[in-house]
Amino acid sequence: MIRRDWRFLRPWLKQVKGTRWSLLLGLLLALATALFGIGLLSLSGWFITAAALYVAFDIYSPGAGIRFFAIARTVSRYVERLVNHDVVLALQARWRVALFKRLQAQPLGRLLRLRVADAVQQLTRNLDALDNLLLRLLLPGLVFTIASLLLALFWSFYNPVLAVLAIGGWLAVLLFSVRLAATTRTLAVQQLRVAERLRRSAMNTTESITELMAWNVYPDYEQALLQQADRQERLDNRQLLLQHRCLYKVEIFAQLLFLLVLGLVITEFEQGQLMSAEVIMLLLSAFAWQELATELPTQWGGYGKTLAAAKRLLRFAGQNEPEPATDAAHSGGNKFALILEQVRVMQAGRMVVDNVSAHLQAGKVHWIQGASGIGKTTLAEAIMGWRPLHSGSVSLRPAASTDAHVGYLTQQSEMFDDTLRANLNPSRQRLSDQDYWQVLKLLELDSLISSLPLALDTLVGSRGVMFSGGQRRRLALARVLLQNRPILLLDEPFAGLERPLAKRLLERLVKAYPDKTWLIISHIGPQQLNSPNVPDGERIQLASY
Amino acid sequence: MSTVAASAHAYLQQLARTVKRPIMWAFCFGLIKTAVIVIQLAIVASLAHELFVHGRGLVSLLHLFIWLVVFSFARAGIGLLQNACLRLATQTASHHARTRLLTRWRRQIDGGAQLSAADGALQLEPIESLKGYFSRYLVQQYLVFASPLLILIVCFSLNPVVGVLLLLSGPIIPLFMALVGMGAERLSQKHAEQTFALSRTFTDKLRNVITLKLFNAGDAALQDVAEAGEGYRKATLSTLKVAFLSSAVLEFFSSVAIAGVALYVGFGLLGYIDWLGADELTLFSGLLVLLLAPEYFAPLRQFAQSYHDRAAAIGAATLLCDPQQAPGSDGQPAVNTGLPEGLSFRWQNLSVILAEGKRITYGDGEIAKGGLCAISGHSGSGKTTLLRVLLKQMPYQGNLICTTEMSRGVAYFAQQPFLIAGSLRDNINLFERHSDDTIIAGLRQVGLGYLLRSLPEGLAAKLGEKGRGLSGGEQRRIALLRCVLSERRIVIADEPTENLDDVSAEVICDCLVDLAATGKTVIVATHDPKLLARATHVIEVTA
Structure with a gap:
């Protein structure tokens, strides 16, 4: 005892x-x-x-x-x-x-x-x-x-x-x-x-x-x-x-x-x-x-x-003593393709994702579509390796770890009760002010933020109450872009944004980062966005039954 | 602020009234215990006196020794009895507090207020925080006067100077209390602010632990947490320095009093002092007053220790006491007096005052029996409020008549249905029981046949907390199924298709139409054009 x-x-x-x-x-x-x-x-x-x-x-x-x-x-x-x-x-x-x-x-x-x-x-x-x-x-x-x-x-x-x-x-x-x-x-x-x-x-x-x-x-x-x-x-x-x-x-x-x-x-x-x-x-x-x-x-x-x-x-x-974190280094500029082979994911005893295969190439915009509650986020989490696959595989080509190469925009725009700068760069990597402003400009946030008296050093308040839902969404997206990973997995990036703005942003981003592999999870597809002018990739349609 | 504090105090007093008797007994036992201690110490002192001064032998003092044994054990026994009373008081008081909270919820709902999960948590920590008040503070607040008084009387009868010495520290008692109280108050105030600042950092990092991990920002966050903790430590310590001073003063007085008594008695016995009865001191009286001095201060020390129980209880009471009374209804809806056959509801001059003081006035209207009646209007116009009036969960002014069918209850279809961590069957049978066959047929009817097929355990399949494992649309269709299976004649639904995928919305829409077709009265608040289009009757609400 x-x-x-x-x-x-x-x-x-x-x-x-x-x-x-x-x-x-x-x-x-x-x-x-x-x-x-x-x-x-x-x-x-x-x-x-x-x-x-x-x-x-x-x-x-x-x-x-x-x-x-x-x-x-x-x-x-x-x-x-x-x-x-x-x-x-x-x-x-x-x-x-x-x-x-x-x-x-x-x-x-x-x-x-x-x-x-x-x-x-x-x-x-x-x-x-x-x-x-x-x-x-x-x-x-x-x-x-x-x-x-x-x-x-x-x-x-x-x-x-x-x-x-x-x-x-x-x-x-x-x-x-x-x-x-x-x-x-x-x-x-x-x-x-x-x-x-x-x-x-x-x-x-x-x-x-x-x-x-x-x-x-x-x-x-x-x-x-x-x-x-x-x-x-x-x-x-x-x-x-x-x-x-x-x-x-x-x-x-x-x-x-x-x-x-x-x-x-x-x-x-x-x-x-x-x-x-x-x-x-x-x-x-x-x-x-x-x-x-x-x-x-x-x-x-x-x-x-x-x-x-x-x-x-x-x-x-967790019972286990923490292990020193392995430094997730990656080579920023490279092109990576994301390959899904016969992916099946179970959740609470039900097959939520059934047999999905896709070859997602760099430089193109790919979509995961389907109604809400159908398992899109579950598939994203499976790609990130957060959920076990029932069968099938997720891999990168050239071979590399998903951890260090996929930038993931989660469904919630989580904000820290801290400055904008800390929110955009939580790991405190070395970034010049110019890096921040460049991304903010792409997302049409530059004029808003430069109008704030403290600009990047503004405190965003608890859960980012300073900003609207759509603004928070774009800030979260800016955070992912500043992380600069070759594959971008974006879960509902346009939530709370008007469709013309969403279309504009998508076109501008893909143009600014032509080498990235874009995978967008959304209940709306390119047709609802009035067919943005971007290199078209694969579409994965999830159905419930 | 002051009204809240006043109602918190009133709340505590009302609860204290329910435990008057056990607290009184605990007080009596506390007083008896003091008396027993006085007697025990007197026996010890007289044993010493007889032995050392009169030189009597141990055998001739056997009767004293036996009395000492009796009173020594009585001292422990009475403590046990006192604690039993205090346990009873605590249990009774917290039971009352819980019942009052349940009644308060009921009244709040009747008064048109809304509750959240946070209200439910009031049954836990706040009630826990009340307990110290009843198990320690309440009886101590009386004993802090009574017990020292008893000892003071004994001391005065033994030697007036010692009595005066103790009495002089007596008027300091209220001062002590004020000091301790002020210290505790300052402590709790400052502490609250600092705890808030710290928990803000800590909670914020915890809440975002996934994002932190996703962005490899763990080290930076750890540094922040460590810094916040360090800042908290420094700030708290500076307040503690002040707060502990008050109890140090108390310690100081009790130590100095013991030392003072010892020196006075000692020098008196030696004959260095001969004024005011010092020359009459004997070993018996000298020893006894010395032994009594710490006992004189013991209740004070205990009182000071229990003082934070009071602060905690007042804090909890501000959460638990009744909030401002909501304006009541003109009356309960009249049932069926003058309501024509074929109508379920009719209202005239109906208006509702919302919590913010805003008044919503509804045009006169009626709802027929059978059919799908939609209450429409843009958000904030009072659709849901009207539903709540019909459900008798909102006070109103004006005239409302409802059908006798209401007395058999309503099948209510909530947006966020109540789901428990239990089997699918239990969740469907939550309010009314149905056979498995009926349930299975019903599941097909609400388009959940596939769900049953995909669950290997069928109806016995366990759902997670709050319906985890089901999508929002599936959860709502379970709630719909309860309405479909129920025999109740009136179905009320609040925004049944909002925030749903198209498939679920369509199924729900179809089912509501079907329900209305069976002769039930279906009332929905909605702004969904698809649902509005299929209603047999639309009531437009304008703010």
Whole structure:
């Protein structure tokens, strides 16, 4: 079990490396805070008892000690919190980068199936849960352990049996907490599963509530939702119950330990082996230890959730360590032909693309046509190698990888919340301003963009809200053109554009880049564009049945 | 802003009222626990006093020792009981919150509002965020006054100076609260802004991960994410420095109070101080006040820790509390009073006020029984709104009469049909059950015979979440099939052919015409000329 958990936690804990010193400092400060707390109470008890009973003793050093412990505890606590939060924040930043790296190492076909909005939410939630790893699991556990052992050492100067009691108490509390953590492990998996199911049903219900109410079935769905919610509540309640029970056991045990220490030190006192002030000091240090011990169950009750979050993040971003990206170099100016041989693609158990063959030559414009929802995009993704082919093959001539030689305009004009320049050149290849303007001019975007005060450095806003759908489409197309690959696979490049403009653009682009292989996926064909004057290539017509 | 905050507070108070009893019990147990602790500590102190000052033997103090055992274990037991009450309170409160949310959705729809998937997510995180309020904050807000007061009384009776010392830090309690509160508020405000900035970068990259990969832009994006994280860390840390100060002040006072009590008692016992009862101090009273000092501050510390539960709950409550009441209808549509035979609906002087305050007025009209009635008009003219009025999902002014057939329910054909991750059969049978034979015949009728043939598992074939694996046209034809198979006499469809390929649009058009021919009343809102051409009756809506 420990080894399996370790496998899920290791990738995250590994990131601690760079912050090792801050982490050590944080641990030391947390430990100091705990020890100063114990010291303050014990020394105060010693001082009072001594003051009441002893006739002559040095009163100034205990007085100074008490003042020191009081101030030092406050200061170390404050600094400790800052240092540890700093470490967590730094770790979180690293986790985000690591997560992103893993995600990028995933095959595109898998990324394609992610539902982005859900994925983002899930990631943020799980990353937050991972915070607990350091602040609520690791640190309290270590501080409690070290403080207990130091206390045992301190006690052993008075009586070895006391040390044995301290170690026994430490072991027992640790055992209770570890058992709690182990139980929450399985519970958290259930909790997450039920919560996800509830989320899905609740979201589906509100999304279709008009339909559900029209059909008079909403009350049934209300009941079903409440039942699911109850199941979740029961699980949450159970987790709390376990946590509270563990807390109870720890408290009982801590009280027992205190009583044993009490009995032992009083016996020692009666036998004359301990002084009265020492008795009180030992008792009060046992009291202060209790406070540390009872904190642990509350903290470790969250173990299951943290582990589940770590597991989910790994599953989400891929179990495999990211490999260094292979540099996809290509020779820009060459001509390449794209050859499809008896391509068949299945999707969700259905044959979406059935037996498509084509020889797509450079310098010509080829079309994939068909009604919406018929599998055009599926075929494009199969060409890109994002989807497995059921049979047949896709190849380039001369032979080369599609990855590095096909520029692909996806159906959505995705925009980064960044400058125009960053959007047009996401990989930050070396481009002169002239390169940008040349392409923008071809797409009739130059006057619009030069009229913006910041021109290429304009921020496009979230999802490119600055621009209309048609403008975004052309910007996305400009991005593909600037990538300068020999084969251009364009999925609905003219969406949101008026047809005369689309025709004009196509003619101008093909003229500007005569060596490229153009493959256009569109529900409209050249005839609807009023037969643009471009070298005509193949037409692949997809039919549904 | 202030009205939202006010209704959020009211919402929390209403929920708190439902858990009055368990919270009261939890409070009682909390108070008893404090009392038990006081007694336990008093026994420890008197044991010490008897042993060291009076020099009595352990055997003669056995009764004290037994009482100590009893009270030590009682302390843990009462904690367990208190926690049980708090669990009950939390469970009850979140159940109420969920039920209220469901009722709120119903009311929102009745009031003409629209809901999205994001509303559904309110059942998750916001309700979770409420829990800390009920499981920690609520009872702590009472205990933070009561428990220290109890200890203060004991201390005063033991030694007035110690009492005054603790009391002096007493008036600081509200100050503490203000400090902690301000710190927490500032923290959450600033934090929200920074989280937003960070998540913007992070979400943006995540959303576009495919494009990033397609353009080999991973490294550049990684750099951005790392930089944003670093900026977030620096900014957050500077706010934390201030926010943690407030709790440091609290720590400081509690440490200084313990030290102050210890020094005062110590010097008093030594005879260096002899004013105001210092000369009356004994080991018993001295030790007891020392032991009580940390307990005096413990509720405060817990309160400070639970303060962010309150902030989180208020944040959640602003999402969960009832939004502004929508203007209500003049009344429910009158059923069949004075409606001539052969009509399904008739309205006069009908008007609707939209959320933005815009009013749509409809010309008087009626819809006959049987036949295909099309409601047409350009986008934004109020076609869909009229459908919603007919569905009783929109408040209106004026006079609307509807047929008794409405009470048996409507077969509603949605643009984005409700599909579950289940079998094809389950999806068709979602609202009404039909035999497999009927379904298979129906599938052919809506032109999905090919779909059934292409699925090796037939009707048992699993559909993905939200109908994944089916094209938009196929999804809509499944929804149409539900209407075709239903016995309900009224079929209402909203833009049934919009955004569809020609084949699907044609099949849907044919089916609606066929349905109308069987004597059902089919009402469609549409601007599709092909569908309009085949309607038996067209109602033109002009804004």
